Amino acid sequence: MTGYRPEDRELFEREATGLYEQLLTEGGVPVEDPRIAEGAPLRRAFDLLVELGLLQLDDARTTWRPLEPSNAQSRVVTPLGTEGARLIEESARWASAFAGLNQSWRRSPAAAESGLFLYLHGDAISPFLTTLINEAQEEMLTAQPQANRNAKALSEAAVRDIAFIKRGLSMRTLYQHSARRHPATHRYVAEVTKHGAEVRTLDEFFNRMIVVDRQVALIPAADNQATAVVVREPAIVAYLVDIFERAFARARPFSTSESRVMKEIASEQRSMTIRMLIEGHPDAGSAKRLGVSPRTYAGYVADLKEEYNAETRFQLGYTMGQLGIAGQDDDEA
Template identity: 50%
Template sequence: MERGSYGPDDRQLLETTARRIYTNAVAHGSLPADDPRLHDARNQPALDLLLDIGLIRLDEGSNRLYPMDPSAVQAQIVVPLGQQGADLLTESARWADTFSELGQVFRTSPQATVHPITEIHGLDNINNFIAAAVNDCRAELLTAQPHGRRPANALAVAEDRDVKALARGVRMRTLYQHSARHSPATREYVADIISHGAEVRTLDEFFRRLIVVDRQVAVVPASDNHHVAIAIYEKSLIAYLVDIFERSWERAQPFNVSGNQAERHIAADVRAMTIRLLTEGHSDPASAKRLGVSTRTYAGYIAALKDEYGVQTRFQLGYAMGRDGAALPLPAPEPDGEVDDLELVEAVEDD
């Protein structure tokens, strides 16, 4: 074994058997080199490691083993390992750059249209694909993130990735639901990426997750359990998804608007959406999901409406809203038969 080539197995040996031998040597000042206990099948590898590292030195004159100060040995072991780690990180970055360049070649080639849709199975594979696609992004990144809260660890990973994209000059626009404004972790994430140039807005309506990278690839879910996603390369499909995003973007409220006026806008949107869901007869869990809140929070919205109209039951609430015109049906769809675009976008779970 060459010095500097130590690995996890050696470290584990040093932490266990070799540590006991070294501690014993320190306690007694030295150990007899010919002690048979040091040369059995269990202790011999540990003794060899201590001698090789230099934590134990054999004095041939006295045939005894003397412990050495670890601080005198540490740099000889740790510095080469650190250099190896730096070399591996550099090599890893070069591999990533090479794959990024090849990915750009593939996505801009006619070959991408031969297989316009690719299935990705497993959350880890989905997240890795998204991370690679965002790292390859050079011009524009569109994301629609449903539900109110995202895990703090997922936001931390996204923040590092997104800030790097923004530093490359990428224009980034992100949609959340209004309920995301009540998440401290999300507010912190949004404040950071906005400070780096991103644009973030929130919408009252429920939508599904969507990621579009450079208008060359779009990622949407392909299963209810979020374990399957599809990557879309077909230009016409991507253009359709971008159109859906743009319509939602125009209706959304900027996340960075502060003050009472912004809060009044959001409160009015949430109230209107709650009334709509209530009058359409959706169940509480379904309505809560569409608003991106918990069922308990949604029940609170209903309770607030009851207080507003001075009633005690939902039946009375429906009657009161209908009397005042609050529960009038929504306008009919346009004659061209268009449906709610937001319902056509499927979801992908995070990371």
């Protein structure tokens, strides 16, 4: 390897080539020229030209003279080509080795036991998901309840998902309405939708799910969010896709012009809060289903008490019952 990094090439393209062509016209540059002095704007480009062997001091050691670029080119490009060929060959050997392991796995009792389901624990989930996404051929469907991923995780996901879309594949994502109030999620959505992803939000609670090419689904284990279940059984995957499609059809597009949509979403969250109260769900469970914190949910309940002039939840429930309020879409009418 030559040791040159992408940023070196960018500097070469952006500044060094222009400087080289200028010095060709001038016949060189004096050692004392202020353009190449320490700290000058062109100093880094000059140093790179010297390192590449495109400039050389003359015999009097007073002037830097341009040299023919073909020799420098061969010193940089040839090792890269050699290394690229070596990596391709190494990649093919790794693929061949893994192909043998895959055949052994399919013949083993372990494969028969796991069948069309595979359990992944902890740190094994992310590498599996990365490989699955890299091997996708058509589309990815994702359901992401509760916008609690941090900014770093969302930034990394944006890079991965944009690369996915740029391969010509489609991506649709479903969030809860509360994601619209999460700045990091807003930035993520702006990035991926700019490249063609579709993102919508829904008032209801749903479980995390990723489906790739309608052939493989990742869902959380029932009793452990740190464990993922890989599902390849066609009927179950088709069932999960159908659930996603129905939810996505009812969801609202996640757009940047939010004023009108946010009013409608506030109405939907108000109706769902009323349903949670009527059905008797505890605050923690209701907050989770709405995708908000217990404190925010308590604020929703307090707003309803004020709206219906009730001092207690019992009074609130009685008043809504008398008025026929049930948390449905036509209650306002």
